[in-house]
Amino acid sequence: MRGRDCGISTSPDATGGCRAEFSLEPGSARQGCSLRPFPERRWASALDFANTIDNRGDRRGPDLLHSYDDVVVLAQRPGLIDEEQMAGLSAFAKAHPRRAEASLKEAVILREAIYTLFLSEGACQPYPHQAFEIVHDIATRARARQVLSKAEDGFRWLLPLKDPSDLVALFAVLAVELITGRNGRRLIRQCKGDNCGWLFLDTSKSGRRLWCSEATCGTHARVKRF
Structure with missing residues (x-):
């Protein structure tokens, strides 16, 4: 794997990182998250999500996603959601523990699919079909729920966060953006x-x-x- 790039070109930004085409940024706390072009590196949240197992080696673990609140905190730290959204999702999860538990299980499945996809990419292998379908299906669910909303600088696609599973879908969208931006990065x-x-x-x-x-x-x- 050393030194190979499978023909993929790099497009570094001023800080030495690579830019993704879009990111998820906080919109109105009452509306959802918006998709917009940006120069920062919040796409890295998809990799942070995949890296929520502390050790992927022989001594696997520990798993850092113990509860749905862990997913919420993971999204809030880089600014994918704001504090009001964080509080709202946490409160909803406490009021609907079964739905929160189901979303946590889906988050773990998605995490492993994202990890598998990019592990194969590093080996210059095609994306595994099953992992690709998991990411695709969850991201497609998010895309289907977007609404076009007017903002100060024009219009933006918003993804409402009305259910614990919506937050999981955000990470799937970020992973898809990494996949679709493959020709512009290492x-x-x-x-x-x-x-x-x-x-x-x-x-x-x-x-x-x-x-x-x-x-x-x-x-x-x-x-x-x-």
């Missing part, structure tokens, strides 16, 4: 650090980065080598 790779296995987008100049983080897995590997 590969998603798997960290080679011991007891890691996280996914990362290789934005290094050489295209031969091995670790999700130079400060953690990279340093550990170099120390172990000596």
